[in-house]
Amino acid sequence: MTESHERLLGQISRQSLMEFTEEISKEVRLSGSEEELRAFRYAEQQLKSFGFETNLYHRKALISLPMESKLQINGVSYTSITHSMAPSTPEIGVSGEIVYMENGFPLERDPDLADKVLLTDGLATPGALLQAQTHMPKAVIFINAEYTHEMIVSTVWGNPAFDQLGQYPKIPAVSITFADGEILKAKLSLEEKLLAEIMTQVDTAWRDIPTLIADYKGSEDVNPYVLFSGHIDSWHHGAMDNGSANATMLEVARIIGTNKTKLHRSLRLAFWSGHSHGRYAGSALYADEHWEDLYDNCVLHLNIDSVGGKNSSVLSEANAMAETKDIVAEPILKYADQEFNSTRYGKAGDQSFWGMGVPSLLMGLSEQVKSDNPASQAFSKLFGDGKAGGFGWWWHTTEDTIDKLDPVLLERDCRIYLATVLEICTNPLLPIKQQNAIKEIIGFIRNYQRSLPEPEWLGIALNRLEKLDTTVKRLTDLVHAADFPSAHSIRTYNHWNKQLSRILVRLNYVGGNRFSHDTATPKMPIPLLAEISQLEQHEPSPAYYSLLTTIRRNINEVNFNLREALELSEQTLKNWEEIQNG
Template structure:
């Protein structure tokens, strides 16, 4: 460990902060001149380090919010507001609508609010989850109560640029956000009787080229099997934390990994994305589409980094991973930061565009604000903790929001993760952990709706896979292990991931992208939970039962294929041990 210790000590606070400040001098809306200047700077640094760089400019659907206004008819004081990426523009002189209150935005709240043709006030951040219910109940506009701060958001549920079938999912009405004081004023007028509002919104949505920068470590072409380290360059405003500090951390990792070239068993590809914030992860999705076969054959892991080093970001307990990568990451956190890492299943955010390809993933944010008893704002969006700071997605995301000590800590964790993935010959992922997660999910679904769809065989298959995965992970590869042995072991680990991740994380499968909506394990089987309430309505029950039988078959086949792959490799290693 002396080598890694020496390298970790070289993570430099001054260099990280200087690099972040250089990137944060530019406002970096997707496709803007400022963003391209940041890309040019990053590319120049990487070329100086000896990385081989290539730039691409895929055409993507980009949505940039402009001016917005909101006033209560009869009240001379306007309410501070913004509009959102992929919201719809109003006519230049705005629209006048009756206002109604949909509370938390549930279906029952919308039904009670009689939203048809009205502007609807609802609590919570403007997210894709709010689009479908508002439009299905016929709302003419939505006003989101963003809480203490008004956060810039992207509301499209379409992941990446839309296809002919997903175009219909794009929002069709204006969306604004106000803070809690603005929401309180609106509710005061509602309580006093009928309330009309006048609102306007300007959103520029169009197809335009966006930059992508790929940078390969020296010797990449000889290795091919590689780790993908990625982060977005585009930002809201100057984005010092989100995502200037992440870009700086990636460059710091590149500097240190250059010193490890002779030790690397797997190459390193850095990917810098545009369109994260204003095109719903469009360029990482383009990369998944354009390089699908290359990723499928050669990418062993995706490490994403977003918003490290925020002031007050003391919570390291829940950096997101997959079940197969959690124990690997936990070892890193214990070694670098002397802290445990809870299992926080990676969510549908942060350029996680490679689930269909079956690539194991690490992280998005490494650190967050301390947990709150009742998370609101971004804490609620991320499902835990205090989120990324009150300044997240606001004009206040400036250099004073970075803590150099925390940025060094997070960069060390990032570097140690990438270093271990690139220099350890054995890909030490925990396929038993995946089987355990699948089994627990199946057992829960069986309790809820087992009389509708029997999952007994799948539960038994997942239990067998868990036992086999435990045996397989215990196989020791000596330092003198032949290249063929290492290739057999790693090929099995990667092969199982390629099979299981698509069924454990996607509905659409290997070549499509699911919507940007939070999900649970085995998302294709999750509709089982609604079967009991649909039994009395044949047209609602039997079509879903048919669909779910097919999903059961999909998972069963994946479990069988994974078990066979592990069994074959395990038997070869055990026979060699006996010999």
């Protein structure tokens, strides 16, 4: 951390952060609404005053807004909400006998569950609703926590492609509170028959949504940029999610812009709509429209969501890739006194740029301590059973208001983000540690190898990865040992680093077409090899041999990607040595 960076970090203002948050979160910001647009215009006005070049524009997106939910059980009304991208019921509603699914939904279709209303614990997630749908029930009731939590229940990422139109949920879904869920479960335990009557209305339509882009140009490399993004749309007032994150972005921009800070590479801020009500429609649209620019120039995507919450004392579990983790580890240690363990990304949270191989860093940052309360338990199911307990019981509820923020913790989180932006944008050498990604991939390949009937199928991949590891270590050591590398040497190294990301990020995180978007469902590491995990479920049969054929072909793709990575790195090492010796 340089002296000039410390001076900039010292200018972070709690007052500015809270004023920005209060202004953005003073209205409910449904995607495509006038209230949301006013927040976008406010952000644009601020960014212009800080010296950023801005572009606010609109695009069409499929947006789904829950409007009404009515639930009666044996004639008694219960408070409920329905969910984005769930279908509406017919006007007369749907009805059926309630069956409690204590252990979730069976994988194999159970005909006894057809035409029933299924009751289950947890948040309304796309995976749960998709699994429930296989049993052909009338509807699903999710038991949340003290408050009901707004959710989006589709797996389709962003706007649907033509062949995805039939992939949206086909059964209604509602959520109720933990207290009401306990009442229903108690009645069912006494073998009382419960009849549910459900009526929901969800307004799903193509709407114009805004996107705001703000650029601050680098002084050395103008074209390469760091993409720093967060969504403005909200559930309810969304002071934490995502007003505090928007405020942090504006505060980072204020400090960099008003100080006319010299950056080596450019900084691009992106404010999305359609995150909450369109399954990341804004960021997915941006990826679709700017694919080649992102491929050519975006060196890293830094995302921010739900920072500065009260009692948000856990900063060790945030998302990062193996190769980007160390960038934020130092500021987290310095300003929060915590070792950064990091959590591998799932397919969520505006991570729309893996198809072009852009590495990612962060999403949320600070979380609550894990506890036994219903909200924390529900978040564990959603985010993974780690050390943290989610963003706070008020997340995605009516209670996400400005009093849920701690100005001291918001300043802390802003400090970590500003330090991270300064490190990525001012370091002449891209601080992305590709060796960490290589070692991670080697570990995943070895795990898959143990499940193959013929482990040597992955021998070529492991051999190339080990050579790649040696080559990258040699190149990295040479680069960091150079006292005064030339501008040409630095550009050579940075270009190699970026191009290697284009291969390794896709290999590690992308399962489908690089120009499309994988669905918002859990993904295994190196998704091309995920079918290997299914082998143990099959005895030798036609299906088994077809599965082996798929695996064999996907291994060829993995091998070829690694061949390209190795050739790129070996040639770059040769070029670097020639430059240094010449």
